[in-house]
Amino acid sequence: MSNTKPTKRLTPASSETLLTLLETLPGALFVVDDAAKIVYANASAQTITGATREDVLGKPLWRGAPQLVSTALYQAVQQTRQTQAPSEVEYVSPVTRTWLHVQLSPTVGGLMVQVHQGRAAARREAPVPQDERLSIEDLNGLFSRIGVLTPEGIVLEINEVPLAEARVRREEVIGYPLAETRWWSCSPTSQEQLCAAIARASRGETVRFEAVVHLREGLDRHLEVVITPHRDADHHIAYLIIAGIDITERKRAEAELHALIDAIPQLVWITRPDGSHDSFNQRWRDYTGLSTAEAQGEGWMQCLHPEDRSRVRSAWQHAVQTGGGYETELRLRQGTTGEYRWFLARAMPARGETGQILKWFGTSTDIEEQKRVEQQLKESQESLRVLAETVPQQVWVRRPDGLYEYTNQRWRDYTGLTLEHIQNDRRVHLQFIHPDDQDGHLVHMQHALDTGAMFEYEQRLKQCQTGEYRWFLSRAMPMRDEAGQILKWFGTNTDIEEQKRTEEALRQSQERVNVLMNSSIIGIFFAEDEQVVEANETYLRMTGYSREDLCEGRMNWLHMTPPEYLARTLEAQQELATQQSLTPYEKEYVCKDGSCLPVLVGGVILEHHPLQAIGFVLDNSARKELEQRKDDFISMASHELRNPLTALKLHTTLLHRQLAKQGLQGSAPALSSMETQINKVTRLVEELLDVSKIQAGRLEYVWETVDLDALLREITDTVQQTHPSHRILVRGAVQTSLMADRDRLGQVFTNLLSNAVKYSPSAEAVEMDLSTSAETVTIRVQDHGLGIPREKRDKIFDRFYRVADPRQKAIPGLGMGLYIVAEIVKHYGGTITVESEPGKGSTFQVMLPRKRT
CATH class of the missing domain: 3.30.450.20 (PAS domain)
Structure with a gap:
């Protein structure tokens, strides 16, 4: 047999018996849930509240039973919830004026509150210390508006002053949020102030603020409000005390004072005892253009003249510290015009009965006219x-x-x-x-x-x-x-x-100018627009014109320029106009007799005569003739050297075959070395020939479809085999075909890669980066070698130019490769640039216009 006792079940009959029992219990009984809402009230509870069961059920205890609400009951409810242990409390009902003895017991999901009415003699020790409770009797004796709130802002107790002024019953307020009462809710601004203050006080902060409340039609009050939080033994916020002092009369008096101040012809200002400015009359605000908020504290100092600020601040601080009178002259800025005017500023302290300073009253009197007369x-x-x-x-x-x-x-x-x-x-x-x-x-x-x-x-x-x-x-x-x-x-x-000194310097300068103008080497001319208006004898001798031609305006530098040099000349003039000086450039003059004279021309704009320029001309015919002879020699030498080199290559090839047939392999290395040197000489001759053709404008190009990726791979493989000491890294692809001469393009990138290897002897790798856009193809060749000084970068593409560096001079070459590369790239409408830093290497970038086949 089982020893387990049968569990009793609550039947409808037993439930009815329990309800009957609760109804017959002495005293009022409320059952509330965790939210303090009433879920049950017996008949006695209905008698105390004076309301039916339907009226109270579902309402918060503080709103359904306002006759019971007090700080003591609120604290007891909070304590029972926290400890989950029965408790009791005794206090006088603020409504019925009878003594109440309340017992509280925790239940599943809420509390059971049993209320017994009695007399003061029957009360027992309450769980909440008497000195921590505040009864309505304590509040009604005060003229101030005082109430007790929950941390959420619900009214627990309130004295008679606000109820009488608003003409409402206590039951209409108790248990409701204070912010929803008539006198607070009628003003949204004041209601927002109150809600914000309650929220701050519930976090432990004592809050002070001023607000206007609307008690009833025709009755508004200006209150100075203080909300103070009170904590329980566990330092939790138990309730809030709100006190409101009527400052309506004080505000009215202040308004009348401000009206009086606004009528005074001076600028008037008032400060707090510590000297910080608090308010200003309308005349002061109109003059400075500042609002009261902008001018408070030390904000008014921004209106002072910068030269007066330090002096005025010191004088004012001294007056505040000593409590004596204040008087100083200062300049104030007019807000609309920005004009400063002189004012005499005076201030005296207003003291209380005990002598303490309550406020400072000051005036600023316009003394601008007086100051002007004095000045x-x-x-x-x-x-x-x-x-x-x-x-x-x-x-x-x-x-x-x-x-x-x-x-x-x-x-x-x-x-x-x-x-x-x-x-x-x-x-x-x-x-x-x-x-x-x-x-x-x-x-x-x-x-x-x-x-x-x-x-x-x-x-x-x-x-x-x-x-x-x-x-x-x-x-x-x-x-x-x-x-x-x-x-x-x-x-x-x-x-x-x-x-x-200037006169002496001018005299000496004039002497130097005369020496320069009388130079037999440099031709000098002055020009206004296109007309030559003055020139020295050397310039006239160069061009074949006479002084008479010059005076009669028959010398025009634009007419003296051959058609093939016109574009370059106009470009130089644009440079002169924008930069005030001209980089010397080569051109030709058409002389008076129709002959052409090669010249080197430079120029500057006269500083005090922007429409007039001075030009410097050197006869360049001797150098041009020397260059022509050099070009002729190079052309002749390159052509004359090609035939014996071709014969040498043919003979070395035949010799190589004969030695192979005779089995004399031991001579092969020497023969290979000979072939290598012949190839080097052949390449130099070919470059010389290309330079000669470029100078003559006869460099041949073949038009064909070139797969640029395939060409670059082939060139890279060839250079890699020729220079195994370096790794050639290729990144990216262009996936583009160009209409171009395959050999000429190959000549460009072979030269760039070979140079990168030659001029980075200590590096291990050379990189080639490929990229493309809708318009252009970009190939970048980067090395990590010797680098090029900044001032020499623009010269490396000149014919026969080599950087004058001992380390680079040791590397063989005639300075023709980059000249040829630049000419080929230019022929295809592309550009070549270089970025370099000595000791860190160089990066050559070639950009070619993209043309799809």
Whole structure:
């Protein structure tokens, strides 16, 4: 048999019995869920609340039973939830004024709250200490508006002041969020302020703010509100105390004060005791263009003139620290015009009964006109002295007898003499005049004194400290009375040392220009637009024109330019116009007799005459003739060398076969070395021949379809076999066919790869990067070798040019390869550029226009 006892099940009959039992329990009984909503209330509970079961079920306990709501009950509910242990509390109902004894027991999913009504004598010790509870009796004795809220803002208790003003019953407020009461909800702004303050207070912060509440029609109040959080023994926020003090009258008084302040003609400002500016009258805001918010604190300082800020700040801080009066003159900026005007700023502190400073009241009075009058008066009184002290000249005044009456500070600093020195000795100043100039000075001065004519003389005066002489222009004019008698002589000494030096430099420069213009080597001409307006004899001799031709305007450099050089000449003129100077370039002149003269031309724009340019011309015919002879020699030599080289190659081939037939293999290495050298000479001759053809414009090209990827692979394999010391890495592909000469393109990339290997002897690899776009094909060849200095990069594509570096000179070559490469790339409408850094290698980039077959 089983020993297990049968489990009792709750039948409908037993459930009805339980409900009957609960209905007959003494006192009111509420069962609430975890959200504190009422799920059951017995008949006694309905009697206490004065509402039917349907009215209270589903409502929060604080809203369904407002007669029971108090801080003590709220704390007891929170404690029972946290500890899950039965508890009890006693307190006076704020509504019925009867003593309530409440027992709380945890249930599955909520609490059971049993309320017994009694008298104060029957109460037992409450679980919440009495000194931590706040009853409605404590609140009603206060004139302030005070309430107790849950951390969520639900009203637990409230005193009679706000209820009476709003004419609402306590039951209409208790258990509801304070923000939804009539006096807060009628103002969305105030309601938002309250909600934000409750949220901050529920996190433990004491919050203060001002707000306007609408209690009822025609009754608004301005409140200063403080919300203080209260914590339980576990330091959790238990409830919030909200207190509101009516400051309506104070605000009205402040408004009246501000209205009075706005009527004052001065700019008025008020600061807090610590000196930070708080408010400003309308006249101040209109003048500065700043709002009160922008000007508060030290924001008003931005209106001060920058030169006054430090002084004004120090004076104001001193007044605040000492509590004394404040007065200073300052300049304030007008917000609309940006103009500064002078103001007299004054401030006095307003003190309380105990002497502490409550506020500072200040005014700023416009004194701009007063300052202007003062300045004009000062200027009129000291006009002569100010003028004499501010002009850059030395100023002096002498009486008719020749004695000095006044000198400015500049004169005294230069000579080292005081007024006492010069007022007693009319010749004391002569010690500062250069000995060679003293006689002339005396003669001119005496003539002026005798005749009354203006005194003017250039002389050298000694600086007292350094002993250095400088040139001055001394002038003096007499001041006469109504009768024409000379009263005083007003004189100045103007420093013309720089002018003298400039004149001397100009004289020397003119001499150099004359030497240059008279040069028999350099032709010089001045041009305005296309017309030659001046030229030296050498230029005229070069071109065959006469001075008469020049004067009659028959020399035009554009007409003197052959058609084949016109484009290059116009390009040079554009360079001259944009850069103010011209890189020398080669061209030809058509001389007066129709012959052509090769010349080298450079030029600059005159700084003070932008429409006029000066050109420098060198006769280039001798060099051109030498180059032609060199080209002729190269052409002849390359043609003459081809035949014996061809014969040598043929004979070495036959010799190779004969030795092979005779079994003399031992001679093969020597023969191979001979063939290698013959091939090198052949390549040099072919390059010479190509250079000769390029110069003559007769380099041949064959048009055919070239698979660029296949060509580059073939060239790479060949160079790799020829130079096994380096790895040639190819990245990417172009997948493009071009209409071009396969051999000429091969010549370009073979030369670039071979150069990359030659000029990177210590590196292990050479890279070739291939890429393509819709318009162009780009091939980059990079080495990690010697590199090229920046100033020599543009020259490496010149004919026969080689970098003058001992390490590179040791590498064989005649400087023809890159010249030929550049010409071939140019022929196909492409470009070749180089990026290089000494010691880090070079990267050559070839860009060819893409043409699909």
